[in-house]
Amino acid sequence: MPDQVILTLNAGASSLKFALFTASGRPRRLWSGAIDRIGLPGAHFQLSDARRTVVLDEPGRLDSHEAALTRLLSAIASLPGSLDLVAVGHRFVHGGPECDCPKRVTPALLARLRRLSSLAPLHMPPNLAGVEAVQAARPDLPQLACFDTSFHHDLPRLARITALPRAYAADGIRRYGFHGLSYEYIMKSLRKDGVNVNSERIIIAHLGNGASLAAIQGGKPVETSMGFSTIAGLPMGTRAGDLDPGILLYLLQEKGLQPGELVDVLYNQSGLLGLSGISRNMQDLLESREESATEAVAYFYYQARLHLARLTGALGGLDRVVFTGGIGENSAEIRGRICAGLGYLGINLVSHANKSGDRVISTPGARVTVEVRATDEEEMIARHVAAHLTADRMPQPAWMEG
Structure with missing residues (x-):
């Protein structure tokens, strides 16, 4: 069979x-x-x-x-x-x-x-x-x-809304959050390993070509670095991350960019690629001796550090940080640079554990546990499909239904 x-x-x-x-x-x-x-x-x-x-x-x-x-x-x-x-x-x-x-x-x-x-x-x-x-x-x-947005669907209201006129909310203008399948997988991984996620204040840093952080409390997301769109928050491979909206108005009104051109700049020409002028790939930039590459890397980890610290404000403290994603899992240098200077939060790394890729890279007894975990968005998708099949919620080709 x-x-x-x-x-x-x-x-x-x-x-x-x-x-x-x-x-x-x-x-x-x-x-x-x-x-x-x-x-x-x-x-x-x-x-x-x-x-x-x-x-x-x-x-x-x-x-x-x-x-x-x-x-x-x-x-x-x-x-x-x-x-x-x-x-x-x-x-x-x-x-x-x-x-x-x-x-x-x-x-x-x-x-x-x-x-x-x-x-x-x-x-x-x-x-x-x-x-x-x-x-x-x-x-x-x-x-x-x-x-990816489902994980963040029930963010607290103050984390969802914007300060635009209320009428715009009816058009779906709100903060959403992304990388949800990755965050969902990491949360299941933590539970499987016996972590009481309901009692901890957790920040998960999904760092890759796309990058964001999420704050978790009581087992649920309460804040995230991304918002309405996938260009918000951290600088990414080719995406700009957070910008003063006045910059966008200036590019449209004073520099004469058309909306389509601005979309291309924000999504395809910015981030690590835009800052370095060399590559969107973090490993390429870490290996480069060009000053622009060094600055692009520094801007990335500086912004990640700022966002990590900002999210502790929503949590009222911090118990655990989990690094995941292509950069988060594989770059000890970036992890180390993000965490440098965050000792006041209780974040202190063991250098050799970080470099060797251990699961736990924080010092024993540290106030904040810092971990590195692999994510698996594909397995998360497969779990959802299997659950629907088991519950007989996919009995026939769904595309045929209105």
Whole structure:
């Protein structure tokens, strides 16, 4: 009898990250990989087994997400063993004010999500393209949308609202928060390891090409560095982070930028890339001897330190910091620089533990426990899909329903 499996998809503008999980019990990763440079020269398909060993590394042109998914489904069909693909789960960056949990994909949901595309223009169009590609290739498969904003849906009111005229709130203008699937995974990881998250004041720092921090109290998020859009908060790979709104008005009114040009500047030309003029990749900048690269790195960890300290104001103190994400998990130098000077909060690191990548990198008996934990957004998506399957909430192809 074929083994039932779940496919998770995280679609980017020119990429498609994927993983295959068992569908019964707690999902177990079987295969994973990525397709890069979709629609560009030099497209690449890479597939790894459960041990993260690369078993396929194949170049070849793929002109669309639909073509990439067709190639992926072909690869799944040729995998050893008998696999029965029963559902697909998608990461969606934005769910808007209505989406407080994962939802089955329906035409009505897709229409609502298309209206949110301008709120996360780097992410939402490719997220939608992933769903449409599955519909075209396998219209029989039910699909589930999992939202990064869901984790932050019930932020305290003062953390949600803005000081714009109240009438704008009716249009969905509020602070949302992102990277929720990552935060949700870390919280489950902490609980699994016996941490009483309900009694601790926790800050999770998801630091990668996209970066944010979240403050957790009583097991629930109470504040975050991101807000209405995915460009708020920390500087990121190509995103500006927090800016004085007057700068935006100046660029529009005095420098003559058109709205589309400003979007491109804020989302694609700023952040580490804009400051360094070299790369959006933190490792590239850490290895560079260029002064602009050094300054970009310094600006990143300085802003991260400020945001971390700011979030303690919402918590009334601090008991635990967790670093995760590509930079948070892998860069001891950045972790060390963020924490430097925060001894007044009770944050003190053991240098050799930090450099060797230990789980706990704070000094024994420190007032604040500082940890490094790997995140797994794909597993979180698979868990949500498996729960819907078990509860029989995905009995038929959801896209066929209005």
